[in-house]
Amino acid sequence: MARGNGSLDFQAALLRKTRWRAWEFAVWLVAFALPMVMPAHSLMVNEIVIVALFAMSLDLILGYTGIVSLGHAAYFGFGAYAAALFAKLVMPDPLVGLVVAIVLSGALGAVASVTILRGTDLTRLMVTLGTALLLLELANKLDWLTGGADGLQGVVMGPVLGLFEFDLFGRTAAWYSLSIVLILFLSMRRLVQSPFGATLKAIRDNRLRAMAIGIPVASRLMTIYTIAAAIAGAAGALLAQTTGFASLDVLAFDRSADVMLMLVIGGVGWLYGGIAGAIVFKLLQDALSTVTPQYWMFWIGLILVLLVLVGRDRLLKPWTWFGRQS
Numbered sequence: 001m002a003r004g005n006g007s008l009d010f011q012a013a014l015l016r017k018t019r020w021r022a023w024e025f026a027v028w029l030v031a032f033a034l035p036m037v038m039p040a041h042s043l044m045v046n047e048i049v050i051v052a053l054f055a056m057s058l059d060l061i062l063g064y065t066g067i068v069s070l071g072h073a074a075y076f077g078f079g080a081y082a083a084a085l086f087a088k089l090v091m092p093d094p095l096v097g098l099v100v101a102i103v104l105s106g107a108l109g110a111v112a113s114v115t116i117l118r119g120t121d122l123t124r125l126m127v128t129l130g131t132a133l134l135l136l137e138l139a140n141k142l143d144w145l146t147g148g149a150d151g152l153q154g155v156v157m158g159p160v161l162g163l164f165e166f167d168l169f170g171r172t173a174a175w176y177s178l179s180i181v182l183i184l185f186l187s188m189r190r191l192v193q194s195p196f197g198a199t200l201k202a203i204r205d206n207r208l209r210a211m212a213i214g215i216p217v218a219s220r221l222m223t224i225y226t227i228a229a230a231i232a233g234a235a236g237a238l239l240a241q242t243t244g245f246a247s248l249d250v251l252a253f254d255r256s257a258d259v260m261l262m263l264v265i266g267g268v269g270w271l272y273g274g275i276a277g278a279i280v281f282k283l284l285q286d287a288l289s290t291v292t293p294q295y296w297m298f299w300i301g302l303i304l305v306l307l308v309l310v311g312r313d314r315l316l317k318p319w320t321w322f323g324r325q326s
Helices: 002-018 022-037 039-062 073-089 094-116 121-141 171-192 195-205 207-212 217-243 253-266 271-291 296-310
Strands: none
Touching (some): 022 171, 039 217, 039 253, 039 271, 073 094, 073 121, 073 217, 073 253, 094 121, 094 217, 121 253, 171 195, 171 217, 195 207, 195 217, 253 271, 253 296, 271 296
């Protein structure tokens, strides 16, 4: 009887977590209103939304499962090139191209997921970084297909749903990206708040204990890694589709490092942490690169040092920095 009550309590807790709060509705309503209220900043909104999706995809494996990766840009870049090549060589429909990029990136993630099952965190860091570097070199050498260092040019996207043309101001791009990201966010939210998500957190906290209670650790790791790769590929595809361009930059180490910094800023193990981190990082990058174009990374680095030393909650309260933490 006690076991049954415990199961019911667990299900009730999961149901409570799935309920939307008022501030969540407000966040998404404001996001969709921004391209209309601030049309001059639609391109910035589009970029922030895309990197937020990329950050959330990394959070699935880092924050919820404990898989450390420095090569997550491999799937972001693969999705970008897949969508761009599909639009250029096959058909320009953005939604079909997005699905193709998601499927191909997920397939690549499924193959690469075998490499994360064994070894330590340091081993996984090197393996994931190596995967991204291999794809970067392939994209550079296959210049007849990818454009090499010059990038893949001449990518022309068709209208979304055959009705909404991509405009120079970026409003259609922003709303298109927001719509896709909201759908994927809802899927990820449902995933991490399900019993499957609970098993991921158990693996993150103690893998050996998770194996001891019967959780199929290997299959769970491969599944979530594949899903995260597919979502990262979707983010890359959105970038290529809304900019009409794909270059080696989408596979660079900087991409993986930046998205890791976003999660440090916003917090891991919380999907909105990826969104918050992307907003803060991109706004800081834009503001600081305008004031000090050569040294903007110095100031971001300084903020990160303060964040680690002081703590996220106390960073905005300087008067508490030198007191005792409760």
